[in-house]
Amino acid sequence: LLNHAKYEFVFWKSQRILLMNNAFVELLAFQRALKDLVASVDATYAKQYEEFFVGLEGSFGSKHVSPRTLTSRLLGSMVCVEGIITKCSLVRPKVVRSVHYCPATKKTMERKYTDMTSLDAFPSSAIYPTKDEENNPLETEFGLSIYKDHQTITVQEMPEKAPAGQLPRSVDIILDNDLVDVVKPGDRVQVVGTYRCLPGKKGGFTSGTFRTIMIACNVKQMSKDVSPHFSADDVAKIRNFSQTRSINVFDQLARSLAPSIHGHEYIKKAILCMLLGGVEKVLENGSRIRGDINILLIGDPSVAKSQLLRYVLHTAPRAIPTTGRGSSGVGLTAAVTTDQETVRQDVRHGPHGHPRGDGAGPRHHRQGRHPRPAQR
Structure with a gap:
């Protein structure tokens, strides 16, 4: 693994820029140089592998x-x-080199395959040979072929x-x-x-x-878990709050949730439980009860459903808003897509991060590790 930031101290800066702007040629040269280096150190180890690969890391600027x-x-x-x-x-598996044997002539032949994703300059023919030049049938030696x-x-x-x-x-x-x-x-x-x-x-x-x-x-x-940043003032307030015995902690935290919205004590407590999560339970029969919950709010216009949604969006890590306005329930959660590589059709979930509309209607809250639609 090559640190891109240190590359400037080893070579000239112009060569470093050349690596950034002409990546295919430079990476191919890197791999060949790496194989020569490994062969000079351990020739036996170098013969065991067809190619050696170079990975880059560091600062890439613009x-x-x-x-x-x-x-x-x-x-x-x-x-x-x-x-x-x-x-x-x-x-x-993707074929790199195929080996073929001709029973009539007792000869073997090989063919290398490259495409637009390879480092080679030009892609090769994708036709798999079944006959030689004299129209004799060929047998593929899968054990000698490379994938x-x-x-x-x-x-x-x-x-x-x-x-x-x-x-x-x-x-x-x-x-x-x-x-x-x-x-x-x-x-x-x-x-x-x-x-x-x-x-x-x-x-x-x-x-x-x-x-x-x-x-x-x-x-x-990158880091899977979102690590919150607490300042010294935040830590001092948390310690003072933990030492207070005269108040109900659950009620105080619920009132602190979206303090600009008056009332809705039960809704705020439910949202607090959703944000904090619970403990998964395993019953005697083997069934599991998950610790997290989902909340569905239904109410008249202008009762702060959207404001509660926005507060959760800015409080919970990796929270994503979504809406069913303008699309059906199935269209929001499932869609048929075509794989570009195999032209195969798959059923996938709907779009994430869709901007929600204004007006009355149900609001869905979901807080979890992976972004998923809130409507099922």
Whole structure:
């Protein structure tokens, strides 16, 4: 793993900029140099592996972006993207080199495969050979062929960084070899990789629109738990409150919840219980009762339902507002999407972070680790 910040002290600054702007050529040179270095230290170990990979980390300056700020000027560059994983595909094998044997001629042949996600300059033919030049049938030697693990993930913009009133944007990222299955949906990650475009085809012809992806070379999982920051004044107030014995702690905390809203004592107590959570119970028959609860508020207009919702949104970590206005119940929670890699249709949950509308109606509160729709 190469620290990108230290790279400037080893090489000239111009070469460091070249690595950022011409990532494909420089990464390929890095991998070849790394293999030569390993071969000079331990030749036996170097012969056991076909390739050695280089991961980058450190400060990326203006190229430290989010899925929303990934623009065409960054194509071909090394970028660092932060976000939340919303989708992980299955890990599938991808052929790198196939070996074929011809029983008629007693000869073997091999073919290497590259595509637009490889570091090579040009993609190879994707046709799998079944006959040789003399039209003799070929048998594939699967034991001698080389495959690599391949996975596609979708990283969405963090809700707290998305502009108000807009849906979070996302980017597809390709993981290969040792990077597969290191993260799961809901994790906050920092991905370093090359931003590249793939030509789109319609009716067998390349169109003028391109699909952009990111080819990762390093994935760093950020802190799963949101660690709150307490100042010295906050700690002093907490200690003074804990030493007070003359008040009911539960009632005092409930009254402190959304203090600008008068009344609604029972609703505030329920929201307080939802924010604090409970203990999961396991009954004798093996069934489980979860510790957290959900709240559904139904009332007339102008009774502070939305204000309570906004207070929970700014208090609970990773809370996301959503609404059913303008979409059906199924359209909010489920949708059929097509996988770009396999053209397979999957049923997925609906959009997150949808801006809620004004007016009367039910308000849904949900507070948890992963952003999920509040309506079922």
